[in-house]
Amino acid sequence: MPTAVSDHYLMNKRTYNQFCPLAYSLDVIGDRWTLLIIRELMFGPRRYTDLQQGLPGIGTNLLAKRLKDMEAADIISQQKLPPPAASHVYTLTERGKSLQPIIMQLAEWGKPYLAEGFQSDDYFSTVSCMSALRMMFTPEKATGISATVDISRGSEAFFVQVHRGVLAVQTGLAPLADASVRFDDLKTLLMLIGNPATRQQAQASGMMTLTGDETVFDSLLGAFNLPV
């Protein structure tokens, strides 16, 4: 009964009650966690538990509520996965995808605060890392580099490919990767981009595990630039 969802959305929701497009926007996406949920969906569909992983601290009841509200507002939709996986995923609708430029601008605006002083125990979401890699990619440094590397942490994985000056960052494992790296904290990857020479030290200290072609991984690091 879809009416129940709509009713829930229309009835028990706090609103600014202002005749103003900004206020209406905020009524829809201004609640705590909402924009971060959308960020988590920006690289493709995610399951409920994937979202929980990417958003530590959200609390399962709140995540469920947000997902319902967002579905009622038509910014995400729930989709069933084909038979093998007896599960379903959440996806951005067109309306949800249209928030991407806003999210990018907000991220750009927030960079100084992050740079000024982040807490060492800050969680680095997989999606946030993928997004960061896209931003740090430097085409001029990528000439001659051809590398496909799987990156994983815990049960999450994505891969990065640089080939002929083109970057691809995607969820999941690459069909044919040159190397695989595993981190406990993805911030280690940023550290390596800033200082590639510390790779062996990172391996020795157990901060990362690298299998496959090490030189390809090193060359991949060269295609990125840590923002000053």
Next chain:
Amino acid sequence: MPTAVSDHYLMNKRTYNQFCPLAYSLDVIGDRWTLLIIRELMFGPRRYTDLQQGLPGIGTNLLAKRLKDMEAADIISQQKLPPPAASHVYTLTERGKSLQPIIMQLAEWGKPYLAEGFQSDDYFSTVSCMSALRMMFTPEKATGISATVDISRGSEAFFVQVHRGVLAVQTGLAPLADASVRFDDLKTLLMLIGNPATRQQAQASGMMTLTGDETVFDSLLGAFNLPV
């Protein structure tokens, strides 16, 4: 002692604890009311009570807290007014002003929700009205129009000037206005833009009071277009 303010900011504030520029943005401007406060400051400095008027429902304690947090985050600043007015105002800092494009995009994104179905008791903030007028101004329709009109509601006032195809919307009263209109609800002004022929009816019903040159006011209405 500015340290006290900073301490307050750093210490008792809920944060996402995510290494992500978007999360840091939202730590700063993601709280309820914050972006609407910034909207209220977009047309220039405002006093505490002005802000209260533009944000019905905020509660004075919360407004005070937000203002402190925003000052600590360097997006607004408090300024003393010169002697005659024994008062002070809040202004956007450069960092605060740099949020303007984001706010505009958010407003653009929210338009459909507003158009679909707004509540008739929604409050139409003066600032929101000023902003709407800017968006609805249609230069092609403004040729030949020269009008300066004061607009007021309650204790708030601003003026609109169209001259040689240029629009100016500013807080306060114009030094030399052709006409003055007063509304109980500024949505009436939008109605007049959509249907200028209803002006006399609006006056007769007491929804608006018009003094000065009526034909100039009518010509002014012609310079705007209600979005379809």
Next chain:
DNA sequence: CCGAATCCTTATTGATACTG
């Protein structure tokens, strides 16, 4: 395991009254 629903505690907010 996945995807929540429930219960309970804490934090934030909203409304009102009050003060320098």
Next chain:
DNA sequence: CAGTATCAATAAGGATTCGG
């Protein structure tokens, strides 16, 4: 005017439970 103080109403956070 420009806030504080107080207190009730909500929302968020955390742990546990429960049905596919």
